[in-house]
Amino acid sequence: MSGVTNILLVGVGGQGTILASKILCYAALDQGYQVKMSEIHGMAQRGGSVVTQVRMGDQVFSPVIDPGEADMIVAFEQLEAYRWTHFLKPGGVLIVNDQKIVPLPVLIGAAAYPGSVLADLEQKVSRFVALPALNLATEAGNSKSTNVVLMGALARFMNFPQEVWQKALEEKIPAKLLEVNRRAFEAGYNWQA
């Protein structure tokens, strides 16, 4: 499967992984790649764990990414980063939004949200970025742009020209929200710990 870049977007139903993947796919297509993308619909969307898989390259057959095969993972939530990191290739990039969304067992007091997610992941993954994407989005003007902040953070690790990303934002985001999302993208792109 050489020559194909595998990217996983993982999060919680309702976090906007699907719009993020549309931006990513648009950019990849604009770069002339063949793209396959796969996502989960139905029951899991009701606040469950969701994953979107994007594969791009000269020739892509399967839309599916297996454990140990992802070049990059963008986790929209800490616990989801925990859940999916073993899908990363050795040397792959993990980008984590430091937001926590409490799952049902924690909600009802049957479990505690793990305290050391970011530290644990940093131990396992050499190319690791954690960022406060929700805060950055709120500062940019709309907390719902968290997904676009994360695309900005991802863009740093991809060799697409800036114009391509800008075009993707223009194509996939309604005009009245474009400015906010441009700022959100930039905040993610420029973020440094």
Add this chain to the structure above:
Amino acid sequence: MTLPSPGQRVLMAGNNAIAQGAYEAGVYFASGYPGTPSTEILEVISEYPEIRAQWGTNEKVAFDEAMGVAMSGKRALVSMKYVGLNVAADSFMVFPFAGTVGGFVVISADDPGMYSSQNEQDNRYFARLAQVPMIEPSDPQEAKDFVRLAFELSEKFSTPVMYRTSMRVSHSKGMVTVGERSEVPAKTFVKDIPNWVVPVFAKGLRAKLDAKLARISEYVETYPYNRVEEGSSKVGVITSGASYTYAKEILPDATVLKLAITYPLPKQTLIDFCARFDQVYVIEELEPFIEEQLRFWGVTNIIGKDRFPHTGEFSPDVVAKAVFDEEPVQDFSGEFDLIVRPPQLCPGCPHRGAFLALRKSGALVNGDIGCYTLGCLPPLSANHTTFCMGASIGNAFGFGVGGTDKVVAIIGDSTFVHGGIQPLIDVVYNGGNTTVMILDNRTTGMTGHQEHPATGMTLQGKEAPRLDLVKLVKAIGVEHVQVANPFDQKEMYSAVKEALEYQGPSVIMTNQPCIFARGEKGRKYTPFVVLEDKCTKCGACQRIGCPGVLPGEVPAIDEVACTGCSLCEQACKFGAIVRKGDA
């Protein structure tokens, strides 16, 4: 949604591509019932004004209507998830005896891996059972192209054609080259009683069907879309559908026989193909449908379910493990304290109020198919059985007959219209003492908020005569009918109590909409807040299982998520939860 124009290359999901394929194939009529992973097919078809598209009340009705259109001479399609074909199976088994006039395609969307389904079922066997040819696409481009092929096949042999997709084909995106619509001249139905009155003439028609299948079997031997991709290695592969894409990833140099039509199988082509190799991998998801047939024909040099799993979804890894004995990648996630994240009822979901009252009543609850299946999860734990569409009411009747005290069937509005009306008639007819709670949230929730007869809107969002469920259940003969507000716990609980005490059939209708129902999105809510000084940390607000009530030293309410439904306020005995601004 903007529809693509001819010649454009577009990134499309499989389901969108199927809809585009229907458009290009000149389909005149499309019907179906929502069900993951098939729902978007009809939703997208409804965007094309050239096609008359509609939700049926259930898959059987949708099937019969599309079948009628096809008999009348025009191209018709019916779309459903694989369990929908169980519902429509009666017609599906008999229609082939007569054949069709206009093209007729039955789309079955399978869900290997059960991402959003109650069971795992390989619907390829349905094609064999009905003796109907079946076509299977592997990716979005084929998803589009194969619709036209399916109609051509249907008309060539005057037979329904089964079009089998799967979750991975339907919900994956890939590039699709869009084409033009070709209008197909309508054919004419000829009154020919010995062909169309099947029960009376079944024996003769059985022989005709057999002869037709023999002709199709011969035809598929040279069918150009069953293709061989010559490779450089000495490995042979037989595959179809999504499995083809995994085979190509793992065995890029193999010679692959890729089947488009998987029923009937091209016997001689397969036997000749297998004879070229020492060993041939039969790479097929779920059951050994192709493999069994090959072994029946005496082919022995094949590797199939002795190495490949017969349950669950395939992936490149699954194929690699079977072919190369490859060890799975080191999975260090076991070292982490991983907490499951099951789906859950949304903040502000009216089902929560129904479940709180049911939990308090101590009733045995027979559930049905919908978001309310999630009422089985803690802390509600108030849905005790769930199987399939419409089963709740008959099951509850049966529990009552079996001697269980206090039984309630719960069923959503869409599911009630789909499969709940007849069992309720049966309960009244057979003197059941059954309580049925219709959770009317004014939408088909779990599949993404589709309209149905009781919402009074069509698939296209146009007004339609609204089915009045209260009048309906009264007309059926249920005398004890209550309408209750699930966000008012006193009212809801007393309705449950009264219904359970009543001797005879009773119905409770809840009357609050899904937060995503039409007209509900964008509604402004005043959220609730926790008064820290009054909170005794008793945990009662957390036992309602609302994702908007956040745990902590003192619980807090997520103001963005809160819809102001007030269930947490009612759960708090200390007046520590108040509407924001009222404090």
